Structure formats: structure tokens, C-alpha cells
Amino acid sequence: MSVEKVDTLVVGCGQAGVAMSEHLSKCGVPHLILERHRIAERWRSERWDSLVANGPAWHDRFPGMEFPGAHADAFVSKEKVADYFVAYAEQIAAPVRCGVEVTDVQRNVGRPGFRVETSDGVIEASNIVAATGPFQHPVTPGVVPETAGLMQIHSSAYHNPGQLPEGAVLVVGAGSSGVQIADELQRSGKQVYLSVGPHDRPPRAYRGRDFCWWLGVLGKWDAETPGPGTEHVTIAVSGARGGQTIDFRNLAAQGMTLVGRTESYKNGVMTFAPDLGENIARGDANYLSLLDEADAYLVRNGLALPEEPDAREFLPDPQCVTDPILDLNLTGAGITAIIWATGYAVDYSWLKVGAFDEKGRPRHQRGVSAEPGIYFLGLPWQSRRGSSFIWGVWHDAKHLADRISTQRKYLAYDAAMRSETEDA
Template sequence: MKNTKTEVLVVGAGQAGIAMSEHLTDRGISHLVLEKDRIAERWRTGRWDSLVANGPVWHDRFPNLEFAGLDAEEFATKDQVAEYFEQYVAKLDAPVRTGVEVTKMTRNEGRPGFTAQTSEGTIQADYVVAATGPFQKPAIPQIVPETEGLQQIHSSSYRNPQQLPEGNVLVVGAGSSGVQIADELRASGRQVHLAVGPHDRPPRRYRGQDFVWWLGVLNKWEMSAPPQGAEHVTIAVSGANGGHTVNFRTLAHQGITLVGRASVYRDGVLEFDADLAENVSRGDANYLSLLDEADAYIEANGLDFPEEPEARELGELPACISDPIRQLDLAAAGITTIIWATGFMVDYGWLEVDTFDERGRPKHQKGVSEEAGVYFVGLPWQSRRGSSFIWGVWHDARYIADQIMIQRGYAAHPPMKQPAALSAATF
């Protein structure tokens, strides 16, 4: 593949890169998709063994291919999702090259386009799409020193309870990943503490419809930006065991000890913020608010959906919430492992163009970079709330393909002929 030329170079063959390839193909735009590992590698090796998708397969897919062998309301396993994208690449006959890493991308000097240095040679491209997604570099807060003798891993490195040393576990972060990992560890017989930060807590299902349906008909997937102050709020919802609503009261009554956000570590003692009750209360308010909106929608549209008054029964407030632990001696609590379910940071070290802020985050509008010819797909809130989901990235990729078509049109437009010099008599 040495000294290759293509019109568009797409970097990454996960859901974002595959969606991008489909829309470029539909528009007759020549392109290559490079992936340093395998197709959908993050689904294969960046998830724990028992993970399933957070949305049912009727919704969490691309429009032009259904999941084979699964009922519409089922949740695909991580391996089924990876297989789905392999099938999609085969269906498209997409120009995907796996095992090829892009190590450096720069803008050409004195001529249009970009030069990519890869593990298999040089590629020239008119346009570049960074489709490496949001899960690039695990974010682990520097709270507990590595020298403390505890095993500390990110949730992306967790596979199953058997991989951990004997002892109890602290899970930090109560979004979908943290909650499901904590519950799996509890079910395996471990004593688990779960640090709970701000979160949204939708019902898994309500009155006969999944939460993805409710967010759709209520236009919540189309929110263009998170509410002020909620930029880092996670969604606590689970597709595990057929799907269920996350209820922190229930988790506590089942044996998980809830604590506030981890803050300071001194001499073997980890301190937690006094925000647990507030975080749980706001999550409950978010949950009840969605039920209210759903009820109003049903009434306004005269829908014959089943009543579900029990959905509003939140349960008794457990002692760990009403009288929370503020300090925890990790050794005395028998904790030998900390799992940081604290999200990810982006890593675009290979993309040497001027379109990143001081924290290395892309500066863009709906994926259109400030650097002409550079585009992004797969970013959280790229154009809407649904951008991080499988179906959402497909729609974002379509928009980027349209933007590339527009730029091709500008590039193909010839310059105007210079008019003949006007004689002095004209004036």
C-alpha cells in the first residue's frame, strides 16, 4: 500500500468509520478506511465479557441491516455487535484495510490535501475523517497512588470477577459501565463499594416501550447540547439480563455500599464528597420527570398503553444514602481492587493539524473541523444527544459525507476569467 492516493482517508473501522464508508460509497466518493487492529476492535477487547448493548436491536443498529437471529427487543452481546459490523463491511464491500496504523497526518505544504504516514507506507488524501470514536484513552483520576499496593484498572480493562485478586472492590463511577460491573461483582460474592456521581436515570421500559423509544418520540435524542452543568453527566441504564431500570436504592438493599464521589486519598484512607444523597435525588428526579412526560404524551395522543403506577415506587432510602460514609480505610474494608469507570479522553496525537483546544479536544461544528478538509465522526454530542449511539453515528456520518460533497463542488469550480483591461476612455 506504499504511496497510495485516495480522495478521502477514514481513520478507524469501528461503527463511525463503517458508517462513513457507506455514505461515501453512496455518493461515489473514492476512499480508504484504515484500522490498526480489527474491525470493531473496541467492541471485542475494550469491554467486559458479559457486556450487552444498552439499546435493543430494533433501535441500536444501522438502518440498512438488522441483527440476525435476535428478537427486536433483545440486547446484542459485544461479540454479536462486532460480528454485525463485520457483516456490514462485507455487505458494503467497503475498502477497509485492517492492521494498518496511521502514525502521522499532516497538511501538505504548497498544494492541496494531506499526507498520512502509516505502518505500510504513505497515503495522499484530499480529505481526512477521524473516526476513532470517543473511547481512545482511559481517564483515571490521579487520586490513589500506584505505589499503594492496590490493583487499579480502568473499566475498559475489566473482563470478569475471576481476573481480580481476592478481596473486596471499589468501583468509581456509576454510569452504565460502573453500575453493571459493580452488580456483577456483587453477584459473584464480592463486597462492593460504588462511588456515585451525577447521572441521568431513565426507566429501562415504561408502559410498554423501551426508554430509547421514549427519548425518540419526546425529541430528547435531538438535543443539540447537554444542559448547562451536565456536560459530564452519565446515563445509568442497563441492558444486562434482558434489560432493567437502574435503581440505586435497590443496589444498596442488595448489598452494594454506595458512597459519594471519590475526592482525596491520605494514609490509606479515601475520602468521599458529601454529594451522594443529592446525586441520587437528582437521578430520581430525572427518572420521574421522564415518566411525567411519557404520561402526558400518552394522554395527548390518546394511546392505549398499559398503566404502570408501580414504576413510581422508588423504594426505601437505604442507610448508606441517608447516613453516607465520608471516609474509608481501604485496607480495613478489605478492598484490594479499584475499578475506575470514569470515562475516556481523546487522543489525536497522530493528527498534526490546527483544530484542537488546550486539552486536545477537537474544535468543530457537527464534526466539521476548523481545519479545512478535516472531519470527525463518532464524538459524544457531535450533533445531538444520540451521536454516541450506533444509529446516531450513522446519521452524523451522512452529514459529514454531504459536507465533503459540498467541498468537492467548490474545489471543482474553475476561477473566473480576468476581464480585459478597461481603457482610460471608459472612465
Template sequence: MSTEEIDVLVVGAGQAGIAMSEHLTAHGITHLVLERDRVAERWRSWRWDSLVANGPAWHDRFPGLEFDIDADEFATKEQVADYLAAYADKIAAPIRTGVEVTAVRRNAGRPGFQVETSIGTIDARFVVSATGAFQRPIIPNVIPADAGIHQIHSSSYRNPRQLPEGAVLVVGAGSSGVQIADELRRSGRAVHLAVGPHDRPPRSYRGRDFCWWLGVLGKWGAAVPPLGAEHVTIAVSGARGGHTVDFRALAADGITLWGTATTFTNGVLRFASDLRTNIENGDANYLAMLAEADEYVARNGLELPEEPDAHLLGPLPSCVTEPAAELALAEAGVRTIVWATGFANDYDWLRVDTFDDRGRPVHQRGVSAEPGLYFLGLPWLSNRGSSFLWGVWHDAAYIAGQIAIQRGYLAHKAASRTVPVS
């Protein structure tokens, strides 16, 4: 076991850790990045086989390197992981893989932190938590583990072949939930999809991707989510070349839609009566963005093709207008539930006083309430783009600048003063 000293220790070698390394190097700051698995491991092993990025290659990347695919394509998960590994090599990021950080504690009586790892102790003046937001999969405590239903989180789903025969219920209608439900249905499965509150932007409109529209409309730079929308998911897909998520089309393809899953008793799962409200609110979000885009085009005199049909929404399916309140899983042949219900933080290794009563990091743009500790890769760290590949790069630039400022203060030595004799 060894002991060493480092100026800045970065925990995690995913997109956040690699971006952090680039900006620390630009400031001439010595640092070390520790990763318990491989570089960008979450992209490889915490995603289903057919996953692609939800933003086109021209947008979802770091400024210093383009993907080796068409700019308007959506990179596969392996292409994203390979891209990040190549970027780490390009910038010569000082990464050590296979090293787990087990505890970080503030030093007593001196600056910095004592970092315990699987290979020894490191004394670090600054620590950056770049482990991101997807740390601990959440499976709500609704259906007991002994209920005879195969239950997995979306992070453990790989493809339809891994699941037991029979129908599948997917809970959650964000990007993961709708894409998994669609893939399962296309494989021939009977599929049920529980739809909660969501935003539903157009994949593209008037010849431009929704990522472009969010940019020119100033929505990527929003500093806080709209009131009441802190946990609202975004139903968008890059699958099959990219398409707008349409719950009417999913229902027409044979997927049965339900409201939010609530309780389970004697083999029967019950749902809230919020399905129609959730669908209509998603529609309103979709139409509002089209209207903003049209206004932007007119105001700026752009020559972009009109899409009047994009504003036309078909009738709601019967499973929405006449929703059932409960589903007897065995009778419906449902043998598997895929919980696409998000993730929680896991900061057990950070033994410092910088969390609120719900275990969330207390910070301002990633600058922790604990001096010398920083967070990177969290949703809404500084704006709407913070948890996206390109957004984390810009957040890392800010945090590296803050570390450079603090190093400047610590390096300053007060000039000696001569006191005149009267």
C-alpha cells in the same frame, strides 16, 4: 514502504468508519478506511465479557441490516462486533486492517494532507477521524500506583475471576460502573460503589423501551446537553434482559454506596458529601421522564398500559441517609479498585491546528476548523444520539454530503470569458 494517493482517507473501522464508508460509496467518492486492529476491535477487546448493548436490537443498528436476534433483545458485545464486520462486508467497505496511522499533516502549498502510516505515506485530499470518543482510559490521580491496591480501568475489566480475592470498590455510576458493580456483587464479592452525578432513565415504561421514549419525546435530537450536564453519565442497563438501574436495589443487595471519591491518605479514601444529592437528582430525572411520557400518552390518545408503581420510590438506604466520609481500604478488605471514569481524547497523530486549549476538536457537526478534516463518532457531535450506533450513521450521512459539496467546488473550472472590443 509505499506512497499512494486517495480522495478520502477514513481513520478507524469501528461503527463510525463503517458508516462513513457506506455514505461515501453512495456519493461515488473513492476512499480508504484504515484500522490498526480488527474491524470493531474496541467492541471485542475493550469491553467486559458479559457486556450487552444498552439499546434493544430494533433501535441500536444501522438502517440497512437487522441483528439476527429478537428485536427487543440486547446484543452481546460479540454480536455487535460480528454485526459491524458483516455490515462492512455487505457494503464492500474498502478497509485495510493492521495499519496504524501515525501522523497527519497538512500539505504545504497544495490541498490535502500527508498521512504517515505503518506501511507507508498516503496523500489524501480529505481525512475523516472516525476513531470515536473512547480512546484513552482515564484513571484519576487519586491513589498512588504503589499504594498496594490493584487498580484497573473499566476498559480492562473482563470478569470477577480476573481480580484478586477480596472486596472491590467501583468508582463511577454510569452504565459501565453500575453493571460491573452488580456483576461483582452477584459473584459473591463485597462491593462498594462511588456514585457521582448521573441521569437515571427508566429502562422501559408503559410497555416501551426508554430509547423509544427518547425518540418520541424529541430528546435524541437535542443539539447540546442541558446546562451543567455535559459530563453527566447515564445509568442504564441492558444486562439480564434489561432493567432500570435502582441504587436502592443495589444497596439492598449488599452494595455499599459512597459519594464522589476525592482524596487518599495513609490507606484511607475520602468521599465528598454529595451522595444523597446525586441519588435524589437521579430520582428527579427518572420521575421527570415518567411525567413527560404520561403527558405524551394523554396528549396523543395512546392506549399504553399504566404503571402507577413505577412512580413509587422506596426509602433511601442508610448508606445514603447517613453516609460515611471515608473508607479504610485495608480494613474493609478492598484489594481492587475499578475506575469506571470514562475516556479522554487522543489525537497526538493529528498534527493540525483544530483543537482548543483543552485538546478538544474544534468543529461544527463534525466539520473541522481545519479545511478538509472531519470528525465522526464523538458524543454530541450533532445531537444526543451522535455516539450511538444508529446516531453515528446519520452523522456520517451529513459529513459525506459536506465532502461531496467541497469536491464539487474543487472540480469547478471557471468558464472563459471573451472581453468585447470597443
């Protein structure tokens, strides 16, 4: 039985895989993309129905194509984002093969390259690009047992309020996903409890410019390393309903009950950390610091954008912040469902090579693995703060394609010299 051979195999065809294909093609590198589902599948089936991109259309895209029919400042729906990547793959003639899962990758013994086992047979590749991204497996903490009599789902399985039973709901996690889902449920008429942990909350816009623009001109997207203690801090930002700044006091004023970080569960009672006020204050400090930097930037550059004094005004702390709930009887509160907006974990169990540290994290420099021939794309902070965003992954893909192309030139020289020696 013949074995298919390819120079570079890209595993995954979301935004990272499509970007990788474009740059490999520009560098003349023969390649194949394998996608176990459809292009950009997670945008379609693992996100809630009303989700829109968290950045405006002018920002959250690749340089080679605008979002068709979308205003530059619009926040595009998740289906249109998925359609965008399908159209982009067609535009660049990406060699993608859908419905094929990679199950095992091992280095060949005594010769270059890797043996790749897939659901559709064996492939041999000189290079492997793991473009599966950071959102591979939903993480649901084992805090509440399945026998508790509650509906429990991860945010990746939430689609709309109609799938939840009657009664109140507890949303655990107040990053972008958690806060948007909680807000949607609140607006649908449900009583919502939102567990708020440490977070950053930038302004959606300030003085007529979206926060994506501010992070750009202030150089924050290009920051190469996270600040101390900020590696895993969630960001509360939303493009829902045209884009509005997340303000937890406003959510409380609308009837939402805020609680601190979820700690434990016993005999029907959920326990929360006494850190809600601290977490809200930290988010405020992050918010205000960006306003300060923005104001300073305008003064320094002599730019006149409309002032926005109301941006620094907050509602008073609600009672749920000044007198926080530390223990909550879920049945007594009428809670019948919990949504865990608690993030994701990576899974590289299929990649059986020496590219990981003792905790299973990729060892790499800007995506170039410590294991020759292995590359990673789409990782948070891969080269900069913006690496896991649509535009950021495009630039990281260019770096990897250049590295792969350079290595091919060295190998081509070696092959040519060997040929000359043999012919002599």
C-alpha cells in the same frame, strides 16, 4: 518510492468508520479506511465479557441491516455487535485495511491535501475523517498510588470477576459501565463498594416501551445542545439480564455499599464527598421527569398504554445514604481491588493540523472542522444527543459525506475550467 494517493482517508473502523464508508460510497467518493486493529476492536477486547448493548436491537443498529437472529427487543452481546459491524462492512464492500496505524497527519505545503504517515507507508489524501470516536484512552485518576498494594484497573481492562483477587472491591463511577460491573461483582459473591457521582438514570422501560422509544417520540435524541450543567453527566442504564432499570436503593438492599464521589486517598484511607444523597436525588428527579413527560405524551396523543403506578415507588433510603461513609480504611474494609469506571479521553496527537481549540478539543460544526479538509465523526453531541450512538453516527456520517461530495464538485468544476483555459 511511490506514494499512495486517495481522495478521502477514514481513520478508524468502528461504527463511525463503517457508517462513513457507506455514505461516501453512495456519494461516489473514492476512499480508504485504515484500522490499526480489527473492525470494531474495542467491542471485543476493551469491554467486559458479559456486556450487552445498552439499547434494544431494533434501535441500536444501522438502517441497512438487522441483527441476525436477534429479537427486536433483545440486548445483543458485545461479540455479536462486533460481528454485526464486520458483516456490515462486507455488505457495503467497505475498503478497509486492518492492522495499519496512522501516526502523523500534516497539511501539504503549497498544494492541496495532507501527507499521512502510517505504519505501512505514506499516503496522500485530499480529506481526512477522524472516525476514532470518543473512547480512545482510558482515564484513571491518579488518586491512589501504585504502591498502595491494591489491584487497580480501568473498566476497559475488566473482563470478569475471576480476574480480581479475593476480597472486597471498590468501583469508582456509577455510569452504565460502573454500575453494571458493580452489579456483576455483587452477584458473583463479592462485597462491593460503589462510588456514585452525579448521574441521570432513565427508566429501562415504562408502560411497555423501552426508554430508547420514549426519548425518540419525545424528541430528546434530536436535542442539538445539552442542557445547562449536563454536558458531562453520566447515564446509568443497562441492558443486562434482559434490561432492568438501574435503582441504587435496590443495589444497596442487595448488599452493595454506596458511597459518594471519590475525592482523595491518604495513608490507606479513601475520602468521599458528602454528596451521595444529593446525587441519588438528582437521578430520581431525572427518572421521574421522564415518566411525567411520557404520561403527558400519551394523554396529548390519545394513546392507551398500560399504566404502571409501581414505577414511581422507591425503597426507603438505605443507611449508607442517610448516614454516608465519608472516610473508608480500605484495608479495614477488606478492599483488595479498585475498578476505575471513570471514562475516556480523546487523543488526536497524530492529527497535526489547526483543527483544535486551546484545550485540544475539535473545533467543528456538525463534524465539519474549522480546518478545511478535516472532518470528525462519532463525537458526543456532534449534531444531537444521539450522535455517539450507533444509529446517530450513521446519520452524522451522511451529513459529512454530503459535504465532502459537494466540495469535490466545486473542485471538479475548477479543474475543468483550468483545463479549458490551458487548451485555449
